[in-house]
Amino acid sequence: MLQAFAFYLFAALVIASATFTILARNPVHSVLWLILAFFNAAGLMIIIGAEFIAMLLVIVYVGAVAVLFLFVVMMLDIDFAELRASFMKNFPLGIAIAAVLLAELVLGIGAWQSGGLELGTASGEAAPLLGRSNIESIGALLYGRYLFLFESAGLILLVAMVGAIVLTHREGRAVRGHQDIAKQIARRPGDATVNTRPESGKGVTL
Amino acid sequence: MDFSTSLALIAPELVLSLSGLVLLLVAAWAGDRSARVVSVLACVALGAAFALCIPVVSGGLAGPDRIAFDGQFRADAFASLAKLMIYAASLAALILAPAFLERIRSMRAEYPVLVLFSAVGMSIMVSATDLLTLYIGLEMQSLAAYVLASFVRDNTRSAEAGLKYFVLGSLASGILLFGMSLTYGFTGSTAFDAIGVAVSGELNTGALFGLVFVLAGLAFKISAVPFHMWTPDVYEGAPTPVTAFFASAPKVAAIALLTRVLMEAFGGQVEAWRQIVVFLALASIVVGALGAIGQDNVKRLLAYSSINNVGFILIGVAVASTQGVSAMLVYLAIYVPMTIAGFVAVLMLRDGAGDPVERIADLSGLSRVRPAVAWCLMIVMFSLAGIPPMFGFWGKFVVFQAAVQADMVVLAAIGIAASVIGAFYYLKIVKVMFMDEPAGVIEPAGGQPGNASLGALLAICTLMISPFGFLATGWLGALADRAAASLLLLA
Numbered sequence: 001m002l003q004a005f006a007f008y009l010f011a012a013l014v015i016a017s018a019t020f021t022i023l024a025r026n027p028v029h030s031v032l033w034l035i036l037a038f039f040n041a042a043g044l045m046i047i048i049g050a051e052f053i054a055m056l057l058v059i060v061y062v063g064a065v066a067v068l069f070l071f072v073v074m075m076l077d078i079d080f081a082e083l084r085a086s087f088m089k090n091f092p093l094g095i096a097i098a099a100v101l102l103a104e105l106v107l108g109i110g111a112w113q114s115g116g117l118e119l120g121t122a123s124g125e126a127a128p129l130l131g132r133s134n135i136e137s138i139g140a141l142l143y144g145r146y147l148f149l150f151e152s153a154g155l156i157l158l159v160a161m162v163g164a165i166v167l168t169h170r171e172g173r174a175v176r177g178h179q180d181i182a183k184q185i186a187r188r189p190g191d192a193t194v195n196t197r198p199e200s201g202k203g204v205t206l
Numbered sequence: 207m208d209f210s211t212s213l214a215l216i217a218p219e220l221v222l223s224l225s226g227l228v229l230l231l232v233a234a235w236a237g238d239r240s241a242r243v244v245s246v247l248a249c250v251a252l253g254a255a256f257a258l259c260i261p262v263v264s265g266g267l268a269g270p271d272r273i274a275f276d277g278q279f280r281a282d283a284f285a286s287l288a289k290l291m292i293y294a295a296s297l298a299a300l301i302l303a304p305a306f307l308e309r310i311r312s313m314r315a316e317y318p319v320l321v322l323f324s325a326v327g328m329s330i331m332v333s334a335t336d337l338l339t340l341y342i343g344l345e346m347q348s349l350a351a352y353v354l355a356s357f358v359r360d361n362t363r364s365a366e367a368g369l370k371y372f373v374l375g376s377l378a379s380g381i382l383l384f385g386m387s388l389t390y391g392f393t394g395s396t397a398f399d400a401i402g403v404a405v406s407g408e409l410n411t412g413a414l415f416g417l418v419f420v421l422a423g424l425a426f427k428i429s430a431v432p433f434h435m436w437t438p439d440v441y442e443g444a445p446t447p448v449t450a451f452f453a454s455a456p457k458v459a460a461i462a463l464l465t466r467v468l469m470e471a472f473g474g475q476v477e478a479w480r481q482i483v484v485f486l487a488l489a490s491i492v493v494g495a496l497g498a499i500g501q502d503n504v505k506r507l508l509a510y511s512s513i514n515n516v517g518f519i520l521i522g523v524a525v526a527s528t529q530g531v532s533a534m535l536v537y538l539a540i541y542v543p544m545t546i547a548g549f550v551a552v553l554m555l556r557d558g559a560g561d562p563v564e565r566i567a568d569l570s571g572l573s574r575v576r577p578a579v580a581w582c583l584m585i586v587m588f589s590l591a592g593i594p595p596m597f598g599f600w601g602k603f604v605v606f607q608a609a610v611q612a613d614m615v616v617l618a619a620i621g622i623a624a625s626v627i628g629a630f631y632y633l634k635i636v637k638v639m640f641m642d643e644p645a646g647v648i649e650p651a652g653g654q655p656g657n658a659s660l661g662a663l664l665a666i667c668t669l670m671i672s673p674f675g676f677l678a679t680g681w682l683g684a685l686a687d688r689a690a691a692s693l694l695l696l697a
Contacts, residue, residue, distance in 0.1 A: 148216070148275040152330060152342045155223060159323045159346060162230065163353035166316045167368075171237075 233315030268692030299451035324350035328459035367443025382423025389416030441509035450549035490517030547667035571644025597675030
């Protein structure tokens with residue numbers, strides 16, 4: 001009973017916030033609605049017992065992806081009037097692409113209903129559960145059997161970080177707003193100002 | 207197999223990773239002033255890892271004792287022989303760098319650290335016996351390589367090379383991942399031996415698709431035709447020491463990895479992949495030979511030459527026998543000093559302002575301006591062309607011998623015909639250097655910094671590929687045979 005109530009609550013909120021994500025006029029509001037949708041999707045995942053995926057949703061999607069979206073939206077100076085104008089201009093193209101996508105959907109569903117494509121069958125067997133919850137199982141695998149790969153993946157992230165810094169970090173050069181006090185004090189009025197007597201109509205050279 | 211045994215088996219990788227981490231801290235605290243110290247220490251670490259691999263190679267160690275981490279990693283003689291070449295090539299990349307980078311004030315302490323991590327990634331690649339290990343190693347190597355390609359970030363060509371390499375490398379990784387997920391889906395395992403068991407009967411369409419995509423992804427990494435388009439641009443744009451590195455170590459790693467995937471995971475389905483590898487080999491030989499003809503930049507020419515060489519190496523893979531793998535390893539062992547010597551010689555040529563000379567036309571009359579470099583470059587070119595007294599001939603000879611003994615005479619015949627085309631542009635460079643009038647661009651040998659170490663490296667590499675190399679054929683062949691046997695032991 002409680003599960004059913006929670007499910008309908010989360011599901012309704014996911015759909016509602018997804019709708020508002022599309023409908024909101026302000027892109028920042030859209031991103032905020034998207035975050036709400038992610039939270040409720042995480043709730044749905046908890047209901048079906050996939051708490052690890054729920055946490056991933058919150059940490060990765062809300063914590064990283066949505067915040068990144070927010071940054072991009074806030075930093076980009078989007079001219080909405082122009083955006084709407086180009087929307088009207090590209091409307092026929094958009095309709096054409098939508099028609100292609102619709103045709104693909106219809107074809108896909110039709111093909112699916114008339115039986116799957118025979119590519120062969122997997123011979124995999126379900127792996128035994130190592131812990132009580134799936135977080136424990138994943139932890140036991142990551143820090144047990146796959147320890148070597150897990151640590152190597154950490155090393156990859158380190159290499160990526162070092163690489164990003166090597167390629168972008170510039171030391172000491174042209175720091176904005178840097179104040180050289182000695183240079184300011186050493187500057188004399190004669191260095192900075194000149195007396196000119198421009199002829200009228202000729203202008204000045206600066 | 208307990209944990210400490212596994213750790214003992216990954217000792218070379220551990221040495222490299224830990225020294226990489228420590229040197230990163232040194233680089234962070236001491237800044238770029240420490241670049242030289244960090245370079246020297248990185249060389250020491252590579253030397254230590256090299257020494258750790260020697261007993262495995264000379265003992266021809268193989269079998270279940272060399273498997274670490276539940277079959278994700280195998281430190282057998284095959285992997286260790288590849289590691290020896292990788293570490294030696296990385297060492298060369300470290301020795302070459304200061305002479306080139308310090309002059310343009312781009313030598314930073316992170317360079318040796320990135321080379322070290324790239325070496326770690328490559329040694330994980332050659333030891334990979336699981337699709338996951340394969341991908342982890344490949345990404346570690348590639349990420350470090352993208353950064354190294356654009357290491358001279360103020361130079362637009364270097365930045366362009368890095369970007370191109372990154373975009374196309376990511377595409378290749380995507381293709382590879384797609385193939386790996388198909389393979390996993392249709393065989394139910396990521397371990398090579400389990401995949402081998404699953405595909406030993408009839409190869410279903412899904413697994414075949416997986417195989418094709420994995421092959422395509424790896425062909426990108428070894429720059430085999432038709433996945434070679436990035437190579438000339440990246441090799442031309444990247445700093446020359448980095449290009450020397452790209453042309454040697456990652457090629458060894460990716461080819462060894464490709465061989466392991468094909469022989470272990472798909473060893474029961476040789477007929478399914480042989481035609482693909484034969485096509486890659488022939489296309490690489492022909493396009494590598496023809497593409498090089500029109501080039502006027504030495505680095506681009508050497509890039510096409512490396513595409514051409516990859517084709518010959520793939521012939522050894524296509525044979526799919528112990529002899530083929532052994533021939534491939536011998537070819538690689540000759541190819542590495544050959545290509546490094548080529549790039550070192552190019553690196554030593556400077557014009558009046560001290561800028562590197564890369565145009566072929568500027569090489570004219572080199573024998574009168576820099577006779578030593580010209581003679582070394584001549585040995586390299588003859589060796590690359592496979593003209594008999596030079597050791598490069600031996601690599602081509604063993605590969606063709608393996609192909610002929612496996613009844614692949616047509617493949618060998620086309621390969622030999624194409625190597626005659628290739629000889630044209632190698633000989634053209636020799637002609638330009640020895641018979642043309644000096645162009646007056648290249649400065650005679652002078653007090654250029656770091657020339658002593660470059661000269662020593664060039665001398666060693668040239669000695670290896672000179673006719674003296676034939677003294678080592680028996681020894682090299684025995685090592686390669688044992689390494690090849692260790693690869694096929696479990697397959």
